[in-house]
Structures are given as C-alpha cells and as structure tokens.
Amino acid sequence: MLYLLFVVMVAGNALAADTDSLSRLTSRFKLLENRVQDLEHQVASQQHEIIDQKASLAEKSREITELLELLKEKDTLKKTNRRMSDIPEQNVPAQLLRRFVLDKDDVAFYARLDETELTGVSLNQTILFDNVVLNAGNAYNINSGQFITPVDGFYLLSVAVTSDLGHNHQLQVALMKNDVILARAHAHGDSGHLDQGGITIVVGLSAGDKVFVKSTYQDVTDFYGGGLTTFSGFHIMFK
Structure with missing residues (x-):
C-alpha cells in the first residue's frame, strides 16, 4: 500500500x-x-x-x-x-535684320470708336474716332480725324463702320483723299440688329495728302461704337 x-x-x-x-x-x-x-x-x-x-x-x-x-x-x-x-551683315537677308524693328520712316495707325454710339452725324461730317490705339509716325490727328501722309508711297487703308440698332437705320461713308472719294462703305441695321460695312484698299499717296472718313448719307445718322467702327492704315515699304 x-x-x-x-x-x-x-x-x-x-x-x-x-x-x-x-x-x-x-x-x-x-x-x-x-x-x-x-x-x-x-x-x-x-x-x-x-x-x-x-x-x-x-x-x-x-x-x-x-x-x-x-x-x-x-x-x-x-x-x-x-x-x-x-555672318557678315551684308549676307543676312534684310527682312531678317529688320524683323519687328521700327524704322524712322515707318508709318502706321489704328483708331476706333469706343463710345457706345456716335449720334447725330450729319451729311459730309468727318467721323472722329475717340481711341487711337496705334500711331507710329504720329500721322493721325485725333482732333481732326485726318491721317496726313508724311511721305510719298503706297498705303493700305481700311475702314469699318457699324450702323446703330434702330429700325430701318442705315449709314453711308466715304474714304476721302483731300476732296476725292477713294471708296465707299454702307451699313443697314434693321429691327434691333447691327450691320457692318467695310473698305480695304491700296492707294498711292503724296506727302501732305489728307485722308479721312466722312458721312455721305443724306439724313442725320448714328454710328455704333464698342470697337466696331474703325479706321486704320500703314505705309507699304518695299525694302
């Protein structure tokens, strides 16, 4: 046990x-x-x-x-x-050397109507553009609305005019050289719609010529602004 x-x-x-x-x-x-x-x-x-x-x-x-x-x-x-x-300078193309470089003889301008409207324009009245965007050579006069050519040569000129919004509203302008009509433009706004007419020409001008835009419509007329009515041009240089 x-x-x-x-x-x-x-x-x-x-x-x-x-x-x-x-x-x-x-x-x-x-x-x-x-x-x-x-x-x-x-x-x-x-x-x-x-x-x-x-x-x-x-x-x-x-x-x-x-x-x-x-x-x-x-x-x-x-x-x-x-x-x-x-590279010798004489071997470089002239357009390469002169690209984007303003010459003392360069002439170019661009003016436009920035006011909403230019109203009450009568027959043969010169159109005044209130905003001069470009004025190389100072040949455009904002007070008279005239471009006075500083040198002889060929010029490209362009005009755009826009009629007001009124019913059956129309306008006519002439691009003038002194007392001579160079070209005409017409615009006809209707039923609340704008209408734009334009001119672009190349013309030979002499130094001292006065170029401007005038109304040739028989009745008092209104122009629409807002940058839609413009006047521009430049001297064509063959170099």
Missing part, C-alpha cells in the same frame, strides 16, 4: 513538472509569435519606405533629365547665336 502511494506521489510530481514545463513553453511560444509579428510589421513598413524612396528617386531622375535637356538647348542656342554673329 505504501509503495502504491509512493508511486502515485511520484507520478503526480512528474505530471505537475510536465504541466509547468508546458506552460513555460506555451508562454515562450507566444513571446516568439509576438516577436515574429513585430518583425513582419517592421519589414512591411520598410518595404513601403523603399517604394516611396524609389518613386522619389524616379522623380529626381526625371527632373535631372529635364535640366540636362534645357542645358543642351541653351548650349545649342548659344552656338547658333555665335554662328549668326559670325
């Missing part, structure tokens, strides 16, 4: 020892499992950082490539300018 009790005690102690060992192993396993999970999270975070760094490097590489291309273009432009400067 004592022997049997001893055996049971020994077996109980062994089982308790095994249970304690198993508990320790289980705790250790959980610690290892948590550590592995932490490492996996760290690896995933580092992978995202690597992807972001690769994208940043790709963007930097693209910027460097663009800068290199710009530097290459700048260098090419410098070489081209040096080659152009080495």
